[in-house]
Structure formats: structure tokens, C-alpha cells
Amino acid sequence: MSKPTPLSGFPEWLPPQRMIEQQLLARIARTFELYGFAPLETRAVEPLDQLLRKGETSKEVYVLRRLQDSGGDADLGLHFDLTVPFARFVLENAGRLQFPFRRYQIQKVWRGERPQEGRYREFLQADIDIVDRDTLPFHYDAEMPLVVGDALRGLPIPPVTIMVNNRKVCEGFYRGLGLADPEPVLRAVDKLDKIGPGKVAALLTETAGATDAQAAACLELAAIAAPDASFADRVRALGVTDPLLDEGLDELVRVVDAAAAHSPGLVVADLKIARGLDYYTGTVYETVLAGYESSGSICSGGRYDNLASSGAERFPGVGISIGVSRLLGLLFGRSALTVSRAVPTCVLVALTDEDARPAAGRVAGALRSRGIATEVAPAAAKFGKQIRYAERRGIPFVWFPGADGAADSVKDIRSGEQVDADAAVWQPPAADLLPVVSAAVTAGS
Incomplete structure (x- = not known):
């Protein structure tokens, strides 16, 4: 074409x-x-x-x-x-x-x-x-x-x-x-x-x-x-x-x-x-x-x-x-x-490998059920690469599965702060839940 x-x-x-x-x-x-x-x-x-x-x-x-x-x-x-x-x-x-x-x-x-x-x-x-x-x-x-x-x-x-x-x-x-x-x-x-x-x-x-x-x-x-x-x-x-x-x-x-x-x-x-x-x-x-x-x-x-x-x-x-x-x-x-980000997504659920995709989908589903826009990483890769994918998309949080029975964690990739989290109760800050529209700030304003 x-x-x-x-x-x-x-x-x-x-x-x-x-x-x-x-x-x-x-x-x-x-x-x-x-x-x-x-x-x-x-x-x-x-x-x-x-x-x-x-x-x-x-x-x-x-x-x-x-x-x-x-x-x-x-x-x-x-x-x-x-x-x-x-x-x-x-x-x-x-x-x-x-x-x-x-x-x-x-x-x-x-x-x-x-x-x-x-x-x-x-x-x-x-x-x-x-x-x-x-x-x-x-x-x-x-x-x-x-x-x-x-x-x-x-x-x-x-x-x-x-x-x-x-x-x-x-x-x-x-x-x-x-x-x-x-x-x-x-x-x-x-x-x-x-x-x-x-x-x-x-x-x-x-x-x-x-x-x-x-x-x-x-x-x-x-x-x-x-x-x-x-x-x-x-x-x-x-x-x-x-x-x-x-x-x-x-x-x-x-x-x-x-x-x-x-x-x-x-x-x-x-x-x-x-x-x-x-x-x-x-x-x-x-x-x-x-x-x-x-x-x-x-x-x-x-x-x-x-x-x-x-x-x-x-x-x-x-x-x-x-x-x-x-x-x-x-x-x-x-x-x-x-607009504060280019996509509705608030959280990206990271993948350790493709076998973990069903578990990642369950985490995403739990977050979505509470109104948190979530997507699962498109492919398993090094976490650094998945974080860079989230950065390019403007997604503020990356969710990491816990290893060997440890708790899951979520990272604010803007500040670098990472905390343990439960998908059934974790909530992002109100300002990050949805994209925020505002007047653009120009030089001298």
C-alpha cells in the first residue's frame, strides 16, 4: 500500500x-x-x-x-x-x-x-x-x-x-x-x-x-x-x-x-x-x-x-x-x-519469564478490578529493559513478582522508590491513578 x-x-x-x-x-x-x-x-x-x-x-x-x-x-x-x-x-x-x-x-x-x-x-x-x-x-x-x-x-x-x-x-x-x-x-x-x-x-x-x-x-x-x-x-x-x-x-x-x-x-x-x-x-x-x-x-x-x-x-x-x-x-x-502521560496505564506488571504470564495476568486483574489501569509486559526480558519500556510509554509504576515466596513489590520509576505491595489493597497516589490534563507551562509564564 x-x-x-x-x-x-x-x-x-x-x-x-x-x-x-x-x-x-x-x-x-x-x-x-x-x-x-x-x-x-x-x-x-x-x-x-x-x-x-x-x-x-x-x-x-x-x-x-x-x-x-x-x-x-x-x-x-x-x-x-x-x-x-x-x-x-x-x-x-x-x-x-x-x-x-x-x-x-x-x-x-x-x-x-x-x-x-x-x-x-x-x-x-x-x-x-x-x-x-x-x-x-x-x-x-x-x-x-x-x-x-x-x-x-x-x-x-x-x-x-x-x-x-x-x-x-x-x-x-x-x-x-x-x-x-x-x-x-x-x-x-x-x-x-x-x-x-x-x-x-x-x-x-x-x-x-x-x-x-x-x-x-x-x-x-x-x-x-x-x-x-x-x-x-x-x-x-x-x-x-x-x-x-x-x-x-x-x-x-x-x-x-x-x-x-x-x-x-x-x-x-x-x-x-x-x-x-x-x-x-x-x-x-x-x-x-x-x-x-x-x-x-x-x-x-x-x-x-x-x-x-x-x-x-x-x-x-x-x-x-x-x-x-x-x-x-x-x-x-x-x-x-x-497530559501527564501518553497512555491510560498506571502499572506495568513485569515478567520473569513467559511461564509467569498467567500469574502476572492475575495481578493485573486484581489491580484492574479496583480501577487501576494495568498492562502486562509485552515480553519477558531483563527488568531494566522492562522499566525502560514503561518509561517510554509514560507508565509511572512497575510491579515485580516476589521471588521464592517473598512479597511482590511495586516501584515508582520516577523517584526510584520501591515498596512491598499486595495487589488486593495497593493503591497509587490519587494524582497518578488517571492521566491529568493541564495547561502547558511555557517559558516566562
């Missing part, structure tokens, strides 16, 4: 990186569960008409078809996020769910965009959503950033800032300016960080029919940001009035005030946040990692009142998604995370 060519945009972590990923996922899931979110997994494919009706472009969706069937299942595509399939799941199972329904979902999604650092075609997301029947109380919008803040604060990563806005603020302001169709304005403003205010102003005049004065006012609104409710006064000072604008400002103040009481500094009101998908109707969130701001958002979401609806039934929701692969890709790219 010739050497395979790597596929860009489909990350495959090395085992130490995968252990880091698994530990981070476990901590995230635990935080979600502490807030009462139940786990869910949905299918990987959805009908294309469902995938494409809420703002995603066809060029970003992967179509599912069989190799030997040119027609195949071309009406199916791989999901590009977890919100659309979740909305479909709610509609199909509404009679069996208790509302408000709180779920978390950690699953891969696929998106056909240009791969770059931290941005992939296949990636893992960790989502939480709350949906209710008919109406969803607004206090859930304020809860979302608190959950994510707690989840991310429990990880060995730089601090995060969650930027919040409300589409009602934007839409009400645009209507108050005389721009009747807010969608092209939102799409243009959403590109501010990518193309800058000059090009956004040109885009507003070209695609949204804005005058130069209207475009300037839209940019003035987008420039407002504050860690407290003072943003509302700055918006009102712009002199634009509209009932929807007032409603959005009141809601956004509630989100910012709730976050300030729970986690000061976690949330900032940033009125340039728009979110590109059309299904958001109110609060929207984006999150940046300290030191990685230029890489964009690692966590986003918002309120959607009409995504899950069928006939007269409506299931409004609010959700937020952590881009796990995106976050890890950025951190791995700077070697910013480390």
Missing part, C-alpha cells in the same frame, strides 16, 4: 490528544448534567429540504449517496449542526417528551467549508438546548451563558468571554432607520470581523438598499459594546425608536445583569454579533478565548422561536454550542494543553 495522502479538514488526534479530548468532554458533560440536561444523540443525516431551509447554503452541505447509485439518496445530507436535527427530533417525539425539555448532545457534524486552523469539515460539537411548547420563558436565555461559563471554566484553558446580542435590537433599529428588510443587513453586519467596516458599509448599500447615512448608523450600532447595562443608554442616544428595539434592549439587559451577578466579567453585550443562520429570533451568543480572539468564536448559539413548528404546534427554544474540535485544534496548534 502506498503512503496515504492526508485529508484536510478531518482531524485525527494522536492518543495523548484524544485522551485530552475525552477528559474535556467528560467535564463538559458533567457540568451540563449538573444543570439538569439529559443526553441525546440524533442520526447523522437529515432530508436536504430541512437542512437548507434555515439559512445554510447548499455548497456547505455534504450529500449522502451510494457509490453504485447515481440517484441514490441525494435528498439526504449530513447535518451541519445539531440544532436542526434536534428541532426535528422534538417534533417527532413531542408526545413522549416532558416540557420544558432540556438536552445536551455531543456529536460530530459535517460542513463543507475551507479548512484552516481550528476550522474543519468534520468536527465535534457539544450542545445544550431548552425547548418548550407554545412559549419559552425568557429566563432560559439568561441561563445559557451561565451553563457554558461553568463548563468552560472547569477546563484547563484560557478565560473566555461570551458576547451577547439580541436580534430584536438589530431588527428594531434597522426598521427604525427605514430599512424594512433586516435579513440582508444582518448578513452584512455579521461579516464585520472578516471584511471590516468599510466593506460592510458598501455591502449594506449594495445588498440592503441602505443610504450612506443608514449604513453609517448601522455601523454605529455595531460598534457599541459594554460589560454592563450601559449599552442600552448608548443605543437610545443614537435617536432611533421602534417597539421591537425597546423589547430587545430590555431582554438583553436581563441577560447581561444575570451573568454579571453569577460570573462577573463572563458576558459582554456586543451589538455587532448577528449570527449567520436565519433561524435565530432573539438572543444570540458568540464566545472568544483569551489570546485567540483573532481565530473567532469557539462557542455560539441563540434563541429560535420558529425552528420547531408543525401546523398549529410550535416549540420555541434556546441553545448554545461549544465547538469542541475548534477549541482543541486552536490549543493543540500552540501546544497549550498537556
Whole structure:
């Protein structure tokens, strides 16, 4: 077989990186569960008409078809996020769910965009959503950033800032300016960080029919940001009035005030946040990692009142998604995370000869039964060689069988300390039981 060519945009972590990923996922899931979110997994494919009706472009969706069937299942595509399939799941199972329904979902999604650092075609997301029947109380919008803040604060990563806005603020302001169709304005403003205010102003005049004065006012609104409710006064000072604008400002103040009481500094009101998908109707969130701001958002979401609806039934929701692969890709790219050892194994049981393998297996079994990850040496060799094997693997302890009726012993190969031990009761230090993930220490830190 010739050497395979790597596929860009489909990350495959090395085992130490995968252990880091698994530990981070476990901590995230635990935080979600502490807030009462139940786990869910949905299918990987959805009908294309469902995938494409809420703002995603066809060029970003992967179509599912069989190799030997040119027609195949071309009406199916791989999901590009977890919100659309979740909305479909709610509609199909509404009679069996208790509302408000709180779920978390950690699953891969696929998106056909240009791969770059931290941005992939296949990636893992960790989502939480709350949906209710008919109406969803607004206090859930304020809860979302608190959950994510707690989840991310429990990880060995730089601090995060969650930027919040409300589409009602934007839409009400645009209507108050005389721009009747807010969608092209939102799409243009959403590109501010990518193309800058000059090009956004040109885009507003070209695609949204804005005058130069209207475009300037839209940019003035987008420039407002504050860690407290003072943003509302700055918006009102712009002199634009509209009932929807007032409603959005009141809601956004509630989100910012709730976050300030729970986690000061976690949330900032940033009125340039728009979110590109059309299904958001109110609060929207984006999150940046300290030191990685230029890489964009690692966590986003918002309120959607009409995504899950069928006939007269409506299931409004609010959700937020952590881009796990995106976050890890950025951190791995700077070697910013480390794990205390490259394998789960805590103990290597040494072999005197191959005849001793059954006895070594019994020792390993006794240790494993108490939650201590153990493997038996791959081959009988001089103990020095077996110790070097453990060192190369990062295994901290080597277990030696007792000779001529003597007790077994275990050696910490880092310190050289060796003590008699019984596999039925011996316990490693708590810090060595499992690999420990931590932020990498860099020179000067």
C-alpha cells in the first residue's frame, strides 16, 4: 500500500490528544448534567429540504449517496449542526417528551467549508438546548451563558468571554432607520470581523438598499459594546425608536445583569454579533478565548422561536454550542494543553519469564478490578529493559513478582522508590491513578 495522502479538514488526534479530548468532554458533560440536561444523540443525516431551509447554503452541505447509485439518496445530507436535527427530533417525539425539555448532545457534524486552523469539515460539537411548547420563558436565555461559563471554566484553558446580542435590537433599529428588510443587513453586519467596516458599509448599500447615512448608523450600532447595562443608554442616544428595539434592549439587559451577578466579567453585550443562520429570533451568543480572539468564536448559539413548528404546534427554544474540535485544534496548534502521560496505564506488571504470564495476568486483574489501569509486559526480558519500556510509554509504576515466596513489590520509576505491595489493597497516589490534563507551562509564564 502506498503512503496515504492526508485529508484536510478531518482531524485525527494522536492518543495523548484524544485522551485530552475525552477528559474535556467528560467535564463538559458533567457540568451540563449538573444543570439538569439529559443526553441525546440524533442520526447523522437529515432530508436536504430541512437542512437548507434555515439559512445554510447548499455548497456547505455534504450529500449522502451510494457509490453504485447515481440517484441514490441525494435528498439526504449530513447535518451541519445539531440544532436542526434536534428541532426535528422534538417534533417527532413531542408526545413522549416532558416540557420544558432540556438536552445536551455531543456529536460530530459535517460542513463543507475551507479548512484552516481550528476550522474543519468534520468536527465535534457539544450542545445544550431548552425547548418548550407554545412559549419559552425568557429566563432560559439568561441561563445559557451561565451553563457554558461553568463548563468552560472547569477546563484547563484560557478565560473566555461570551458576547451577547439580541436580534430584536438589530431588527428594531434597522426598521427604525427605514430599512424594512433586516435579513440582508444582518448578513452584512455579521461579516464585520472578516471584511471590516468599510466593506460592510458598501455591502449594506449594495445588498440592503441602505443610504450612506443608514449604513453609517448601522455601523454605529455595531460598534457599541459594554460589560454592563450601559449599552442600552448608548443605543437610545443614537435617536432611533421602534417597539421591537425597546423589547430587545430590555431582554438583553436581563441577560447581561444575570451573568454579571453569577460570573462577573463572563458576558459582554456586543451589538455587532448577528449570527449567520436565519433561524435565530432573539438572543444570540458568540464566545472568544483569551489570546485567540483573532481565530473567532469557539462557542455560539441563540434563541429560535420558529425552528420547531408543525401546523398549529410550535416549540420555541434556546441553545448554545461549544465547538469542541475548534477549541482543541486552536490549543493543540500552540501546544497549550498537556497530559501527564501518553497512555491510560498506571502499572506495568513485569515478567520473569513467559511461564509467569498467567500469574502476572492475575495481578493485573486484581489491580484492574479496583480501577487501576494495568498492562502486562509485552515480553519477558531483563527488568531494566522492562522499566525502560514503561518509561517510554509514560507508565509511572512497575510491579515485580516476589521471588521464592517473598512479597511482590511495586516501584515508582520516577523517584526510584520501591515498596512491598499486595495487589488486593495497593493503591497509587490519587494524582497518578488517571492521566491529568493541564495547561502547558511555557517559558516566562
